[in-house]
Amino acid sequence: MGLGLIASRAIRPVNFFSSSRFLLRTIVSKPELQSSAAAADASPEPDLPPRTPVGGARVHFTNPEDAIEVFVDGYPVKIPKGMTVLQACEVAGVDIPRFCYHSRLSIAGNCRMCLVEVEKSPKPVASCAMPALPGMKIKTDTPVAKKAREGVMEFLLMNHPLDCPICDQGGECDLQDQSMAFGSDRGRFTEMKRSVVDKNLGPLVKTVMTRCIQCTRCVRFASEVAGVQDLGILGRGSGEEIGTYVEKLMTSELSGNVIDICPVGALTSKPFAFKARNWELKGTETIDVTDAVGSNIRIDSRGPEVMRILPRLNEDINEEWISDKTRFCYDGLKRQRLNDPMIRGADGRFKVVSWRDALAIVAEVAHQVKPEEIIGIAGKLSDAESMMALKDFLNRMGSNNVWCEGTGTQPNADLRSGYIMNTSISGLEKADVFLLVGTQPRVEAVMVNARIHKTVRANNAKVGYIGPETDFNYDCQHLGTGPNTLKEIAEGRHPFFSAISNAKNPVIIVGAGVFEREDKDAIFSVVETIAKKGNVVRPDWNGLNVLLLNAAQAAALDLGLVPESSNSIDSAKFVYLMGADEVNLDKLPDDAFIVYQGHHGDRGVYRANVILPASAFSEKEGTYENTEGCAQQTLPAVPTVGDARDDWKTIRALSEVAGMRLPYDTLGGIRSRMRMVAPNLLQVDEREPATFGHSLKPEVTQKLNPARFKSAVENFYMTDAITRASKIMAQCSASLLKK
Amino acid sequence: MAHALQRIWNHGRAMRATVCPLSRPFSSDALVQLQPGEIGKVSGIPEEHLRRRVVIYSPARTATQQGSGKLGKWKINFMSTQKWENPLMGWTSTGDPYANVGDAGFNFDSEVAAKEFAERHGWEYVVKKHNTPLLKVKSYAENFKWKGLPKTDGN
Ligand code: SF4
Ligand code: FES
Numbered sequence: 001m002g003l004g005l006i007a008s009r010a011i012r013p014v015n016f017f018s019s020s021r022f023l024l025r026t027i028v029s030k031p032e033l034q035s036s037a038a039a040a041d042a043s044p045e046p047d048l049p050p051r052t053p054v055g056g057a058r059v060h061f062t063n064p065e066d067a068i069e070v071f072v073d074g075y076p077v078k079i080p081k082g083m084t085v086l087q088a089c090e091v092a093g094v095d096i097p098r099f100c101y102h103s104r105l106s107i108a109g110n111c112r113m114c115l116v117e118v119e120k121s122p123k124p125v126a127s128c129a130m131p132a133l134p135g136m137k138i139k140t141d142t143p144v145a146k147k148a149r150e151g152v153m154e155f156l157l158m159n160h161p162l163d164c165p166i167c168d169q170g171g172e173c174d175l176q177d178q179s180m181a182f183g184s185d186r187g188r189f190t191e192m193k194r195s196v197v198d199k200n201l202g203p204l205v206k207t208v209m210t211r212c213i214q215c216t217r218c219v220r221f222a223s224e225v226a227g228v229q230d231l232g233i234l235g236r237g238s239g240e241e242i243g244t245y246v247e248k249l250m251t252s253e254l255s256g257n258v259i260d261i262c263p264v265g266a267l268t269s270k271p272f273a274f275k276a277r278n279w280e281l282k283g284t285e286t287i288d289v290t291d292a293v294g295s296n297i298r299i300d301s302r303g304p305e306v307m308r309i310l311p312r313l314n315e316d317i318n319e320e321w322i323s324d325k326t327r328f329c330y331d332g333l334k335r336q337r338l339n340d341p342m343i344r345g346a347d348g349r350f351k352v353v354s355w356r357d358a359l360a361i362v363a364e365v366a367h368q369v370k371p372e373e374i375i376g377i378a379g380k381l382s383d384a385e386s387m388m389a390l391k392d393f394l395n396r397m398g399s400n401n402v403w404c405e406g407t408g409t410q411p412n413a414d415l416r417s418g419y420i421m422n423t424s425i426s427g428l429e430k431a432d433v434f435l436l437v438g439t440q441p442r443v444e445a446v447m448v449n450a451r452i453h454k455t456v457r458a459n460n461a462k463v464g465y466i467g468p469e470t471d472f473n474y475d476c477q478h479l480g481t482g483p484n485t486l487k488e489i490a491e492g493r494h495p496f497f498s499a500i501s502n503a504k505n506p507v508i509i510v511g512a513g514v515f516e517r518e519d520k521d522a523i524f525s526v527v528e529t530i531a532k533k534g535n536v537v538r539p540d541w542n543g544l545n546v547l548l549l550n551a552a553q554a555a556a557l558d559l560g561l562v563p564e565s566s567n568s569i570d571s572a573k574f575v576y577l578m579g580a581d582e583v584n585l586d587k588l589p590d591d592a593f594i595v596y597q598g599h600h601g602d603r604g605v606y607r608a609n610v611i612l613p614a615s616a617f618s619e620k621e622g623t624y625e626n627t628e629g630c631a632q633q634t635l636p637a638v639p640t641v642g643d644a645r646d647d648w649k650t651i652r653a654l655s656e657v658a659g660m661r662l663p664y665d666t667l668g669g670i671r672s673r674m675r676m677v678a679p680n681l682l683q684v685d686e687r688e689p690a691t692f693g694h695s696l697k698p699e700v701t702q703k704l705n706p707a708r709f710k711s712a713v714e715n716f717y718m719t720d721a722i723t724r725a726s727k728i729m730a731q732c733s734a735s736l737l738k739k
Numbered sequence: 740m741a742h743a744l745q746r747i748w749n750h751g752r753a754m755r756a757t758v759c760p761l762s763r764p765f766s767s768d769a770l771v772q773l774q775p776g777e778i779g780k781v782s783g784i785p786e787e788h789l790r791r792r793v794v795i796y797s798p799a800r801t802a803t804q805q806g807s808g809k810l811g812k813w814k815i816n817f818m819s820t821q822k823w824e825n826p827l828m829g830w831t832s833t834g835d836p837y838a839n840v841g842d843a844g845f846n847f848d849s850e851v852a853a854k855e856f857a858e859r860h861g862w863e864y865v866v867k868k869h870n871t872p873l874l875k876v877k878s879y880a881e882n883f884k885w886k887g888l889p890k891t892d893g894n
Contacts, residue, residue, distance in 0.1 A: 054807045055800060056871040082876040090874065095807045102805075103872065107879045129879035172803045260802040278803075282842050284816065285796055285867065296870070298799065303831030304822045312799040314870045320802055460887055619820065635794060639820040667792075685868035 051075060051093035059091055068134040073141065085127035085138055086114055094140050097149060097178045099156075099263045100215040101128035104319060105224055111156070111215050113178065115148035116140050124148040146182070153183035159194045159238065160264070161210050168206075169265030172278045175213065194238050202249035203731040204256055204324055206273050212266035214240050218258040225321065226252040227453045227473030242266070251736050252473070253446045253716055256327040260310065260320075269308065271328055271728045276307045284637035285312055287624060288326040289381050289551035289617045290723060292512075293425070293447045294626030295322045299330075299618055299637040306330045306618055306638055316426045316687065317626065323446035324732065325716065325723055330618075332726030336601045338613040339642020350611065355643065355653070362610055363658035365593045369573040371398025378404040378561060379579025379598060380550035380720055383622025383634070384681050385670050386647030387556055389662060390578055392673070393651050396660040401568040404556030405580045406549055408515035409566035413557040417690035418524070420554055420629040421448075422542040423507055424687055429455050431543065433503035434463040435496070437486060437527060438709035439511025439547050440470045443716040445627065448509075448547060449473070462503075464496045467511070467709040482708040483523055490529040500534035507543040508536055512553065513712030522702035542689075547627055549712055550720075551617075554625035558678040577604050578647060579614065581721055597650055599641075600721035613644035616722065620646045621667060623674070623681050630687040631680060776861025788837065789861040793817055795853045796867035813847040815840075815857065815864075 053059065059079065061067065066081040072092035079088050084107070086096050099111035109129035116127045119137035124144055132138075139145065157179060164170045196209040214233065219242065222231040230250050234241050244250070250258075258267045281300035288295040288309075295318035298310045309330050311322040341358035342350040366374060376394045378387045387404065394402045403411070412418045423431070428451045441449035455461045456474040463476040466485050479485050479496055488494040500506045510527055514520050527544070530536070536543040548554055569575075570587045577583070579598040585607060588594075596608035599616040619640040625631045645653075648670055655662040664670045674681050680688035713719055715737060717729040779789045794816040800807065819841070821834040833839075847853035850866060857864040 052811070053874070055810045056869065057874045058871055060873050060875045062876070080876050082878055083874070084877060084879070087874055087877065095805075098805060103874070103877075106882055107877060109879055131878055131880075169803070172801055174805050177804070177806055263805070283798065285799065296799075298801075304824055311802045312870070313802075313872060315873050621818070635816065636818050636820045639822050684865075 053093055054090045054095050057090060068132065070132045070134070070136040070138060072138045074137075079132060083132050085116060085118070085125065085130045085132045085136070088132040088136075089116070089127060089138060089140055096127055096140065097182055098128060099174060099178075099213060100217060102217050102220075102261055104321075105217060105220040105261075108216050108220065111213065112152045113149065113156075113182075115145060115152065117142045117144040117148075149182040150184045153179050154187055154189075156213050157183065157187055158189045160213060161193060161195075163208070163211060163265065167208070167211065167265040168268040168273055169211075169262075170277070173265060174263035196241050199243050200247060200249065201244070201267075202251075202255065203728065203735055204270055204328060205250060205259060206268045206270040208266055208268070209241060209243075210266075211264045212242050212262075213264055214242070215263055216242075217261045217263065218242060218267060221258055221261055222250070222252065222255075224457065225257070225450060225453070226254040228252045231258075249736060253323050253325070253442065254321055254450065256324045257311070257321045269328075271331065272308045276302050281307055282637075283310075284635055286618070286634045286637060287632045288322065289624055289634070290325050290329055290720060291323070291445050291447075292548035292550055292553060292627040293317060293445045294551065294624055294630065294632050295326055295447055296632075297322060297326060301618075301638045304639050306333050316424070317628075317630070318447045319450075321447065321450060325446070325719070325729065328728045328732070329723045329726050331728050332600075332722040332724070333616055333618055335727070336725040337599060337616075337641045337644075338601055338605075338611055339644060340613060341643065342611040344609045355645075358610055358612060359650075359654050359657045362595050362612075362654060366397060366574055366658055369593075372401070372568075373571060373573035374399035374401065374576070375563070375568050375572045375574070376402040376576040376578065377580040377583050378402070378552060378556055379577070379581060379604075380404070380406055380552050381617060381722070382552040382556070382579055382647065383617075383620070383624055384552075384555035384559060384631075384674060384678075385622055385667065386578060386651060387552065387559055387561055388670060388674050388677065389648040389651040389655075390576065391559060391561055392662055393655045393658075393660065394576070396655065396662070397658070400564040401572070402561055403563040404550075404552050404561045405583050406512065406515070406553055407556060407561075408517075408520060409563060410520075411515060411557055411562055412521075412524075413560055413562045415690070416558065416629070417542070417544070419512075419546050419548065419557050420690055421509075421545040421547060421627045422537075422690060423545050424628045424689075425451055428452060428507060429458070430541075431455055431503075431505045431507040432459060432461045433499050433506040434461060435489075435500060435506070435508045435530070436463065436465045436467065436476075437508065437510045437523075438467045438514045438712075439509055440467065440711055440713070441509070441547060442470070442472060443711075443713040444511060444513075444549055445547055448627070462499055464499070468711050470711065482706055483519070483526065483704045484706050486523065486526050486530070487704060490526045490533070492533065497530070497534065500530065500536065503534075505541055505543060506534055506536050507545065509545045509547050511547055511709075511712055512549040513710060517705070517707075519702050519705040521700045522704045525700040525702075526704065551624045551626070554627060554629060555623065555631070555678070555681060558625060558681060559674070560677065577608070578651075579721065580604055597647060598721065599644065600725050602721040602724055604721075612650050613642060614647045614650065615640035615644050619644075622646075623671075623684070625681060628687055629680065629689065631682070631684050633684050773859060775858045777859065779860040779862075784860070791817065791837070791862050793841075793857055793862045793864045794867055795850065795857060795864050797850070797869040799870065813850050813853040815845060815847075815853060817841045 061080045067078045068081050070088045072089050077092045089096050096114045098114045100108045107129050109126050114127045115124040117139040118125050198207045198209050219231045230244050259269050283298045283300050285298050288297045296312040296314040298312045300308045309327050313320050340352045343353050345351050376390050391402050453474045464479045465476050466479050489497045531544045573592050575594045577596045581603040594608045595610045596604045597612040599614045617634050618637045622634050652662050715733050717733040718724045723729045797813050817837040819835040819838040825832040
């Protein structure tokens, strides 16, 4: 011990800055030297350091009585019964090398990299597939385990090409890392390596199949998470290949995730191929705005450019997946950007002007029209801060006609439970019956669909769907196409009604496409009748949900962006479009003055008189609320383009030019203003459930219109200004949607 | 041997916790009490960089990798976006002295350490929630479990 103290003083300066985890898992490099000490250490020692589970993981105990105790390297851990040896090691803070095991996929147990020694077992065991038994003594750093790993590694590398210098996975490759840590320093294989023909999986996933180590993660991902049975394994022995059997593209909206889960460079990103090395990239943890789910992402940038987008763990929202739109829309951030303020001249062409001139003209025109002729429309990608500023500004100008596109002309913003997902996304996993009303979650909110798929797989949940013919990647009963079916269910005449009323945790999801219908109140009241009769809303379970379409919607409704009159467009003279590209301006009078403030030269600019450039979600700090009512913030990853400014700053400046100064000039200021209107938007990363139920609603007198539901998203790959500008998304819609 | 190494390591950690000024402030019974922002001032950092807004976060695991070696650290994001491509060489130029500080080897062992560091430099900080994985029971036998009759396609 005394020696140890002296030694520790001696080595302290050396490892002064090294990571605390560096020495926690000691890799035994010299078995001869280690064997005696390792064997003698088997009994737990009193001064074992407290260990934290790998990655700070929380352990889910279904039943606290079912805990068992196992020993990992002599350290006792309590784990729920049924966990595998690998999970036990993870709880004990020991990361076991693995290739085929993935915590979100089923267990295959075919790579054998996770071999560990278990006392009294004659052979090393594959820890990922072996259930941990009470009192098991697991040893992860013994000569046996080391030798086993080394052997597996040698076999894996036998047929693995020496591609690392030209491989996109290089630098973030599990095979590379683990062969450095656990492999031998030389191989004994002198024959030819095998080679495999590359497969064409579409415009997103690049394949170099020679690199594949047959871990089958991609196969399991495709069938278990994405719900497409496209990939499979063919042949056996050294003829084993991953493929689609007949040449076929991978038509899943989650296909990009196979790039992440592939532990080697067999599946890599096609748009990112040879663009950058991952160690050159700077990661910024932020959130996605291409749909209302608010997936957690990491934007990897190099210098002023976004190079790629990766998912980031959030168990409550996107687990560890993202949709292809989220992952590959980034090239749209570099194309068709508006970078200078512009004014349309008499000849119909835009002329670049200074900010000062542009704002002066906008302020002047705004003062010339009557207050009730001013309208403001926030776009689907707007952050809460700028919507707050827009509303405050227009209110000061005397107009109250401000809304967010996609919420319809008479949104119901009074009861929060009427527009958010009350069950919460992770709560969907408890459901056993789903009724989807006018929503196609597969294209509207891919991550929500993935949860439903997971639930259907895990507990055979039943899904009923009312809406136009569409594709589902799980078993689904198509009940009908229009509100009449809904009425039948509400009146108990439809067989699906008994499914709902007999269910333990029924879930009804209404699509936000319904917001645009004239009879939306009637539809909601029918849905509420079903909910009431089917016992969907109980004190312990709220299964009545609305699935929103756009990132801005929830915050817009929270902030009360509701137009005063539903046909204000018809008489408007001054229109402020804040990134709104999808409003129907046909009815707008011809002499109306349109200001378009946004980051892309998209549909909105065609009629604009003044263009004010703004920054995109990757360039600004903004608050977005997702469909389940969880406020999250984006962080800037890259500088903005040209002379563009954050939306709220532009509006703040305009208010000053117009002589109606808004009382905030910092982000903190505008956020405290938001706190007064919607305090939940300041509860970042916390889901704020709605407090009042639907029962408070007034009686609805509207008539149900039997017209069938429309699909809200026509083209999954192109839904907003960024994705419409993206080349990759255009390729996807061309080849995957066959349009 | 492994345990001896671990003991040494722990000892080293304990020492570091008390001595290293980077991750802990001076102990509270010291004669001089530090005011927030003072360290920044005495080290001659320009005024505008003493009033920065920073984000303290713990980086998530890279989705492409399974290893956990880089997990559990805390970092400071300076939200530095003053960058441009230099017209002469095409390299990235920056107007922000902190542009590369946050990415490089600027790690803290704990959230508290990162917060204290930011306080001493007078930065206004927000701490991002650290999302952790949830370990659920999984078993190999699950693959062969009877889940009822296979359903037919469609209705
Ligand atoms: S392609 Fe990648 S994920 Fe699929 S089996 Fe091969 S190595 Fe595994
Ligand atoms: S991880 Fe256990 S066999 Fe592959």
